[in-house]
Amino acid sequence: MEKLIEQFSLGLFFWMLVIFVGLIFLLKKFAWKPILDAVNEREEGIRNALLSAENAKKEMLNLQSSNEKLVAEARAERDAMMKEAREIKEKMINDAKSEAQAQGEKMIAQAKAAIESEKNAAMAELKNQVSTLSLEIAEKVLKSELSNTEAQSKLVERMLGDAKLN
Amino acid sequence: MVISKKPLHFIVALLVSVLPMISSANNSDSTTVHKEVAHAETEGHHTEESKDLKTEIKEYIDHHLLDSYDFHLFSWEDDSKVAHHIGFPLPVILIDNGVQFFMSSKFHHGETVAESNGNFYKLYHGKIYKTDAEGTITYDAEHHVTNAKPTIDLSITKNVFMMLVVSVLMFLLFSGLAKSYAKNGGIAKGAGRFFEPIILYIRDDIAIPNIGHKNYKKYMSYLLTIFFFIWFLNMFGLTPLGVNVTGNIAITAGLALLTYLITTFTANRNYWGHIFWMPGVPTPMKIILAPIELLGTFIKPFSLMIRLYANIVAGHVVLMSIIGLMFIFKNWLGSSLSFFLAFALSLLEILVAALQAYIFTMLSALYFGAANEEHHHEDAHH
Numbered sequence: 001m002e003k004l005i006e007q008f009s010l011g012l013f014f015w016m017l018v019i020f021v022g023l024i025f026l027l028k029k030f031a032w033k034p035i036l037d038a039v040n041e042r043e044e045g046i047r048n049a050l051l052s053a054e055n056a057k058k059e060m061l062n063l064q065s066s067n068e069k070l071v072a073e074a075r076a077e078r079d080a081m082m083k084e085a086r087e088i089k090e091k092m093i094n095d096a097k098s099e100a101q102a103q104g105e106k107m108i109a110q111a112k113a114a115i116e117s118e119k120n121a122a123m124a125e126l127k128n129q130v131s132t133l134s135l136e137i138a139e140k141v142l143k144s145e146l147s148n149t150e151a152q153s154k155l156v157e158r159m160l161g162d163a164k165l166n
Numbered sequence: 167m168v169i170s171k172k173p174l175h176f177i178v179a180l181l182v183s184v185l186p187m188i189s190s191a192n193n194s195d196s197t198t199v200h201k202e203v204a205h206a207e208t209e210g211h212h213t214e215e216s217k218d219l220k221t222e223i224k225e226y227i228d229h230h231l232l233d234s235y236d237f238h239l240f241s242w243e244d245d246s247k248v249a250h251h252i253g254f255p256l257p258v259i260l261i262d263n264g265v266q267f268f269m270s271s272k273f274h275h276g277e278t279v280a281e282s283n284g285n286f287y288k289l290y291h292g293k294i295y296k297t298d299a300e301g302t303i304t305y306d307a308e309h310h311v312t313n314a315k316p317t318i319d320l321s322i323t324k325n326v327f328m329m330l331v332v333s334v335l336m337f338l339l340f341s342g343l344a345k346s347y348a349k350n351g352g353i354a355k356g357a358g359r360f361f362e363p364i365i366l367y368i369r370d371d372i373a374i375p376n377i378g379h380k381n382y383k384k385y386m387s388y389l390l391t392i393f394f395f396i397w398f399l400n401m402f403g404l405t406p407l408g409v410n411v412t413g414n415i416a417i418t419a420g421l422a423l424l425t426y427l428i429t430t431f432t433a434n435r436n437y438w439g440h441i442f443w444m445p446g447v448p449t450p451m452k453i454i455l456a457p458i459e460l461l462g463t464f465i466k467p468f469s470l471m472i473r474l475y476a477n478i479v480a481g482h483v484v485l486m487s488i489i490g491l492m493f494i495f496k497n498w499l500g501s502s503l504s505f506f507l508a509f510a511l512s513l514l515e516i517l518v519a520a521l522q523a524y525i526f527t528m529l530s531a532l533y534f535g536a537a538n539e540e541h542h543h544e545d546a547h548h
Contacts, residue, residue, distance in 0.1 A: 009416050011319040012233055015326040016420040023333045028387035031340030035365060038347030
């Protein structure tokens with residue numbers, strides 16, 4: 001201990017304090033402050049970059065989900081449109097069908113009416129013809145009867161029988 | 167490892183066998199001496215020669231550990247016994263009858279008397295004493311020098327010179343690093359970038375955990391400076407330049423004093439409250455604890471001072487003793503063994519150099535942290 005105290009040099013102690021304190025202040029101004037600031041800034045930059053990357057990732061995810069939503073919406077819309085189109089088509093076909101049917105029925109009815117009237121006309125004609133024929137026959141019968149009574153009556157009989165078959 | 171297993175075991179065994187010699191290397195009447203005496207006798211040499219070598223080595227180590235007025239690199243004696251000293255002188259500044267300023271080359275390594283403005287000074291065993299024109303040194307009964315010392319000695323000694331060198335080196339290194347950030351867009355470049363991880367380590371693993379996020383910034387300059395200052399000086403101490411700055415009590419005292427002053431002057435109410443009126447203990451205990459706690463504030467920096475001093479001095483003494491053993495053994499086994507031991511110890515000392523700087527910084531940060539602790543201690547009791 002005595003040797004230690006003897007070794008203690010006041011001059012060295014003085015210079016040590018002067019040099020060291022001076023060094024602290026010099027380095028503080030010219031080295032430590034700029035170094036620590038630069039390092040802090042860099043770390044801040046890295047932190048910000050990481051944060052923004054994270055944000056970008058989140059945004060990407062958001063975008064992706066909204067994209068999916070859009071696609072789904074579009075698909076649903078398309079489905080709805082197709083369904084509508086199909087319905088319209090069905091309806092048109094049905095309408096066309098029912099109209100055609102109605103038309104056909106109308107035409108058939110008209111045809112039937114026409115046929116009926118034609119038939120009636122034909123019947124009337126036929127009746128006229130028959131009556132004319134009958135008159136002619138009757139005339140002929142009457143003429144032959146007038147020549148041969150017996151033969152005339154037989155003819156009348158046979159003719160009448162034929163007419164009934166008709 | 168490059169060394170194969172077998173020789174490694176061999177080396178370890180040899181190291182263990184030589185250990186007793188190391189521990190007593192400084193002791194003049196140790197087993198080494200007996201061995202050496204026996205060794206010298208068998209070889210037919212005089213015992214005195216080896217003893218001379220031993221004292222010479224001891225003096226050399228003692229001399230190395232102390233501060234010096236010139237920067238001495240090495241010296242030798244030529245055939246005609248004339249000593250040659252290689253090195254350069256440093257300025258001597260004495261405040262003694264006015265300011266005396268001269269170069270230490272005037273002392274001629276203690277061989278002549280230096281004269282300055284009618285005052286005479288002589289270098290005797292590394293210390294400056296006032297003498298008469300003939301350089302007479304007077305002794306008392308215990309062979310202590312009774313000559314007066316200069317009033318105030320502000321010489322730029324070897325240690326001061328080395329501190330200046332380290333300061334300039336640190337300034338260039340770290341201001342260069344600081345500038346490189348601006349130039350390279352926030353990325354370090356140049357030699358300084360090797361120290362960037364250490365700066366970050368001191369911030370993230372020493373300052374922030376010990377002091378806390380809120381207050382750590384104001385201590386960063388001190389912590390960084392003290393770490394690199396101690397580390398660089400420790401490393402310079404391991405070079406063949408032969409400087410022992412951090413192994414000087416005045417230096418470690420100065421560093422510890424600064425830690426103490428910063429702790430004391432930045433301490434908050436809570437810190438003083440814990441010292442003078444410890445919360446959570448009965449009043450009589452508070453009165454007993456106050457002086458103990460107050461003493462503790464002085465013991466903490468004192469332990470910092472002694473720890474750094476003792477570690478560095480011990481490292482230097484052991485390392486140089488082992489190197490000295492090489493010259494004492496003078497045979498192929500002992501000398502090569504000493505060499506390997508010295509080599510291993512040098513590697514250990516490099517670790518110690520960084521470790522002691524780390525410990526000093528770490529403990530300083532711990533004390534600053536205690537001085538800044540917030541008032542949450544009492545809440546823990548409830």
